[in-house]
Amino acid sequence: MTDVTTLDVDAVKAFVTIADLQSFTRAADALGTTQGAISVKLKRLEQKVGQKLVERTPRLVRLSAQGAVFLDPARAFLAAHDRAIAGLSAERRRFSLGIATHVGAPELPTLLARLNAHDPALTIEVRLDDARDLLDAFDRGIIDAVIIFREDDRRDGEVLGPDQFGWFATPDFVHRPGEPLRLAASSPACGILNIATRALDAAGLPWNEVFLGCGAFAVAEAVSAGLAVSVFSCRMAPPGTIDVSRRLGLPELPASEIVLLSTLSDARSRAALRILAAAFRDHPPASHHR
Structure with missing residues (x-):
């Protein structure tokens, strides 16, 4: 790499989010910005380090060889930055998240670990349970956010994708x-x-x-x-x-939707929730023979 004196935190965060979600669109959604802004930040970072970090085609987004080498140091850079910011305040933030057992993503533990590295001052308490029990806890204010499949005629919530x-x-x-x-x-x-x-x-x-x-x-x-x-x-x-x-000869089951309901209002918690939501959105279903 070329001589680098400083790195832009937002640009590095854009790079890591693209790497995690393998999509400029989902990265932009997770960070609450636009795809164009994400592209500009990545280009600025690549110019700074003098290396191509992400290879992008109409069908595929993946790290270059240099990007793969840079990924772990980039995570460490962001974690150190967030620890420094967190050190200015003794207050830790936490929120509780319910995920329905039929909905939970297989990569959830890895994703939670990455969220912790991005924001060490944020603790996410995860509860896996049946959707109706989670929805009842959410409506009673026991859980701050839930990711469930849509049931009955309830129409609120942000749609994250289809579920079959x-x-x-x-x-x-x-x-x-x-x-x-x-x-x-x-x-x-x-x-x-x-x-x-x-x-x-x-x-x-x-x-x-x-x-x-x-x-x-x-x-x-x-x-x-x-x-x-x-x-x-x-x-x-x-x-x-x-x-x-x-x-x-079993009856066909109706399709549903994965939805997110949240009462969170602070920016840091909502940013973490957007990253989680992006991992569910457009997540391809596993291929199973019939």
């Missing part, structure tokens, strides 16, 4: 015609379960709940072991499972 559900089981799962479908569910209050069982009833298909109330992890384990069928978001279906809707 399917019936998932292992490829060798056996269901004998005429026998009740073995349906694994984590909670009788689960909205997706209610939608699924209503669809089965409407189609005249008998079913039995198994592993009820054992938690989302136990349900996923039961399905992965070939013991039952369950309903999952196509983004969150357990590895090794497939959509068996057609093979078993």
Whole structure:
């Protein structure tokens, strides 16, 4: 790299956000600015360091070899800056975030770690639960923000993207015609379960709940072991499972939307929430055979 005397914090933050989200559009949304402004900041940083950091095509955004080398030092630079700013105030900010178990992104732990590095003075308390329980806690003021799938006729909230559900089981799962479908569910209050069982009833298909109330992890384990069928978001279906809707003649489930509801008003908390929201927005669903 060329001789660098100073780095612009906003430009480095733009670079790291582009690297994390692999998109100029999502990076701009996460940082509350425009795609043009993000491009200008990146160009200014590349001119400063004398290296091309990001390679951009109409279909792909990825780091250059130099950008990959610079990424970790850039994170450390931002973390040091934020620690210095946080040191001016003894007050730590925190907010509670609820994420529905059917919605949670697999990369969430990594994303939270990066958020902590970006803003060490902000603590995010995450609760994973059924959507209706989270929505009830949000309406009662117990949780500051929730990311859930849209239910019933409630129209408020920011739409982060579509969510499609399917019936998932292992490829060798056996269901004998005429026998009740073995349906694994984590909670009788689960909205997706209610939608699924209503669809089965409407189609005249008998079913039995198994592993009820054992938690989302136990349900996923039961399905992965070939013991039952369950309903999952196509983004969150357990590895090794497939959509068996057609093979078993199960009713199609309606599409939904992932939505964000928040009461947060301070700029730093909302900035962190925008980064989280951008990770969910346009997140491609996993590919599963039918």
